[in-house]
Amino acid sequence: MEVSPSPPAVHAAPLPPELADGVFPIGCPSRRVLDHITSKWGVLILLALSEGEQRWSDLRRRTEGISEKMLAQTLKSLERDGLVTRTAQPLIPPRVDYSLTERGYELTALLLPLVQWAFDNADEIINGQS
Template identity: 60%
Template sequence: MTVSLAEIRRTSGEVFTEGCPTRVVLDHIMSKWGVLVLLALTDGTLRWGELRREVEGISEKMLASTLRQLEADGFVERTSYPEVPPRVEYELTDRGRELMERMLPLVEWVAANAGDVLKADLIAGRG
């Protein structure tokens, strides 16, 4: 499904205005950690430690903050089990799965082209 810029302007013209709520949502889902956490949950439910190992380099504080935000936005569901030791699991909601269906092609493109993009930056003296 390809949408033109003209169509976005026609149906969601506010997207380009400073106070548009889409900017907040885009910031949440398109941040480095937001994308990686959502991507890690694409294949199914993960516990805290599994997520931390999957998303290398993320601090505990940033993982907690990212998960809280994605949960508040309705993309991630947190399930806590009253066990000893406590067990907490995270999974994508229906909204999160719908988002990732649309985001996966972008992630695939980035993965396939990252080397060339970075090489171009080096050649141009920006990297």
């Protein structure tokens, strides 16, 4: 007789009807926002900025492996989405600072548990352990 595995201790709540009916269609605007905020670089830049205002060079160092082009594209997307603010300082040489908006901080607070879960489980997942 085959025994089925026990259900996990933590269960996700079912999707609310407005999400179940709205988030899956191809034209849903939330899909574009999800694409920006759940990209590897988007999450890492948001987390870096949750530590406080940073310059371009600080973000490039903090987010190891990101190219200049990808950093620029990701920051522009996050700025367009209202998650990041870009402030040009009237200095010579020019200086630009980046920081989270209130919406960016709200999002980062939601991302932290996901990132913590990924950090806590990465070794087992990558090594194929259950």
